[in-house]
Amino acid sequence: MNLNLIEDACQAQGSRHRGRLAGTFGEVGCFSLNDGKIYAAGEGGYLLIDNPVIAARAAAYRTH
Numbered sequence: 001m002n003l004n005l006i007e008d009a010c011q012a013q014g015s016r017h018r019g020r021l022a023g024t025f026g027e028v029g030c031f032s033l034n035d036g037k038i039y040a041a042g043e044g045g046y047l048l049i050d051n052p053v054i055a056a057r058a059a060a061y062r063t064h
């Protein structure tokens with residue numbers, strides 16, 4: 001079985017589980033910067049991705 005983990009780490013910037021940073025457990029780590037979040041920038045967010053194929057696909061959706 002080949003499962004890809006998309007990690008919801010929306011408000012976990014800088015936190016760790018067993019020494020590993022949030023957002024680095026799966027293929028994609030997702031963070032939110034919307035109002036009301038720990039790190040707010042009005043709206044938006046960002047992804048942590050180390051697979052160039054997945055990063056290119058995600059970038060194609062960045063303005064949606």
Ligand SMILES: *Cc1c(COP(=O)(O)O)cnc(C)c1O
Pocket residue numbers: 008009010011031032033034037044045
């Ligand atoms: C805010 C939040 C979301 C939704 O993210 P948005 O980019 O604001 O829509 C998802 N998961 C968690 C844990 C959140 O805190």
